[in-house]
Amino acid sequence: MTRVSSAEKIAAARAAGRPALIGYLPAGFPDVPTSIEAAVALAENGVDIIEIGIPYSDPVMDGEVIQQATTAALAGGFKVNQVFEIVRGITERTDAAVMVMTYWNPVLRMGVDEFSRRFAEAGGAGLITPDLVPDEADEWLAASEKYDLERVFLIAPSSSPERVARTVEASSGFIYCVSLMGVTGARSEVSAAAQSVVDAAHAAGAQNACVGLGVSRREHVEQIGSYADGVIVGTALVAALRDGGVPAVGALAAELSGRA
Amino acid sequence: MSSDENSLKHASGPYFGQFGGRWMPESLMAAMDELNDTFEKAKADPDFIAEIRELNANYSGRPSLLTEAKRFSELACGGVRVFLKREDLNHTGSHKINNVLGQALLAKRMGKTRIIAETGAGQHGVASATAAALMGLECVVYMGAEDTRRQALNVARMQLLGATVIPVTVGSQTLKDAINEALRDWVANVENTHYLLGTAAGGHPFPAMVRYFHEVIGEEAREQILAQTGRLPDAVTACIGGGSNAIGIFHGFLDDPEVELYGFEAGGDGVDTDRHAATITLGRPGVLHGAKSYLMQDEDGQTIESHSISAGLDYPGVGPEHAHLAEIGRVNYEPITDTEAMDAFKLLCRTEGILPAIESSHALAGTIKVAQRKLAAGADPAQTIIIANLSGRGDKDVGTAAAWFNLIDEQTAAKEQ
Secondary structure (H helix, E strand, O other), rough: OOOOHHHHHHHHHOOOOOEEEEEEEOOOOOHHHHHHHHHHHHHHHHOEEHHHHHHHOOOOOHHHHHHHHHHHHHHOOOOOOOOHHHHHHHOOOOOOEEEEEOOOOHHHHOOHHHHHHHHHHHOOOEEEOOOOOOOOOHHHHHHHHHHHOEOOEEEOOOOHHHHHHHHHHOOOOEEEEEEEEOOOOOOOOOHHHHHHHHHHHHHOOOEEEEEEEOOOHHHHHHHOOOOOOOOEEOOHHHHHHHHHHHHHHHHHHHHHHHOO | OOOHHHHHOOOOOOOOOOOEEOOOOOOHHHHHHHHHHHHHHHHHHHHHHHHHHHHHHHOOOOOOEEEOHHHHHHHHHOOOOOEEHHHHHHHOEEEEHHHHHHHHHHHOOOOOEEEEEOOOHHHHHHHHHHHHHHHHHEEEEEEHHHHHOOHHHHHHHHHHOOOEEEEEEOOOOOOHHHHHHHHHHHHHHHOOOOOOOOOOOOOOHHHHHHHHHHHHHHHHHHHHHHHOOOOOOOOEEEEEOOHHHHHHHHHHHOOOOOOOEEEEEEOOOOOOOOEEOOOOOOOEEEEEEEEEEEEOOOOOEEOOOOOOOOOHHHHOOOOOHHHHHHHHEEEEEEEHHHHHHHHHHHHHHHHOOEEEHHHHHHHHHHHHHHHHHHHOOOOOOOEEEEEEEEEEEEEHHHHHHHHOOOOOOHHHHHHHH
16 A cells, blocks of 8 residues: 655646546445545546545535535444544555545544544545644644644634745645635635635645535636646535445536546 | 642633534634634723623622522431532523623624524523623524424523524434534624534634633622632532533632532432433543543444533533543532432532522532531531532423422423423
8 A cells, every 4th residue: 555645646737737536425325335436436537636524513614415424424323433444445556646525523532643643554645624723733733733734724814924935934735725704515616716816825835725615516626727726626526426426426527527 | 729720720722631523514613713713802891891790790790699509408418518609690590691692792803793502501691692692692592493392481481581592303303403403504694603512612713712701600709709708619519401501600710629519410320320411420532523532432433422410411422621620620510310319409409498499409419429528537527618619590491390309290390382
């Protein structure tokens, strides 16, 4: 098993003259084996970086579609340590970089060091942390250095220049640019704020600035790809998995990546 | 008195020992910074302080009384003198008004035109709707769907005051899920919206700020007990959900080491069952809703649903300052079961003609226990003084209590509510 970093995947996409495509799916939805199959389908259809979300009881940054999926996963008995099995299942079968998106309490509960060690052993590239800001991340900074994991923090349209600078400095792999003030969910148009968030990240020295929230169509990918280094799609893929299973996820990924 | 260095009463955050902080999305950081700046400036502004005093005196009805509960003392506490801090007499019927008036003023200072709030029992929702009406702000209240059923009269009360009440149907449909929905709303509308958090929890500056607006409870109680008895009490008791009424009254006595402080959590069916809300007694440190504190959680860090007959205490977290005060041993936190609370509820009704909130009844039940321990340790009851924070009145709880005591059948209770 080789560990592939998100930075490597973004660099490869850049070399090919396109933005990296990042696809989100929740762990254990609708069940553990299917979540692995769905992630593999992403990788086989042009997704460079796979973002696996850990279902959590209090997902304050998530809209209805993702909330329903993660609630269903928890109701189905999902346990946090199964995320390692899922990450391993994906990294063994694809060359995608595998990130985990997690609210922080499940990591704290297991222990930041233990979680990081097991995640790295499973082939994971890094963590995306929607409710952890660098101000509170000392333990994670230490563990990510120790196990060579990427730290993806978020910046938002509301972030001050000082906070953007601080967050860019603390991040590695890429920086997650929240396109709008709101929670996850597909929107018909990409927020006009997205480009200024990316510009702020680049101006603060970020090499890789990727845009997420509200992205659901190929035209969004093209539009964002003109100024960002990567594009993150979540809710639309989760809805596809819910409604049409693994084949629908593969088909949507192919469309988003321009292969279809 | 302790030296300033060791003073506990003005802990400013963001950290209280290992607890507190700001464990929340970056999208909200700018709003938290703005709130913190506005709060710090307001605290130092004589105009703001005068405005709060004026509202407290001429709108809320402060100072609230300190009433000696002589028959309750005699019949339930073996003669130990019990004084009730009468937050139930405030406008809107609980301590909650202290905090909402302060935060609504801050919202106006920030130029925000809309406030959102979460509510469990409905007390904070009613108080928020009241402050919004008074100050001409739009108000949206998130309330767990289960709580809207338990507290239907309070829903109507909020609507009468002009607020929009949104029932929350996700998760356990109680207070924690109402907070989640309020946070989602806030992220999307932060430009014109202030999140008027109702308890001393959440990310910095909420715990220190909510305490600040409730400090008046402890300051008044301290002056009143000195005036009425010539000395400080032996113990002060309060109920704890998130912990705002408790931190408010404790504030007056935190730097008096001879005064024992007790926080009574909701023990539900008992802490040996899985139906309770005894966060400090049985929880573990974790992060929820912006702060590191004790938390009811499973081995995966998932929040466990709490249970209590009292909607206002039915919360699986607790304010970070309480977590710290527990850890350093300054305050004792203990669970009170539903049955103990309801027995105390009935006792106060019958002995004093005061109908307490079920939340506050946890403090009364705890007071009885503390008094009995004092007596068992040989204390002279006439020389022993306990102040219990009667944080709210029980009018809202009449349906629940009537069903509990089999005064009406459940169908009628549901209709009454």
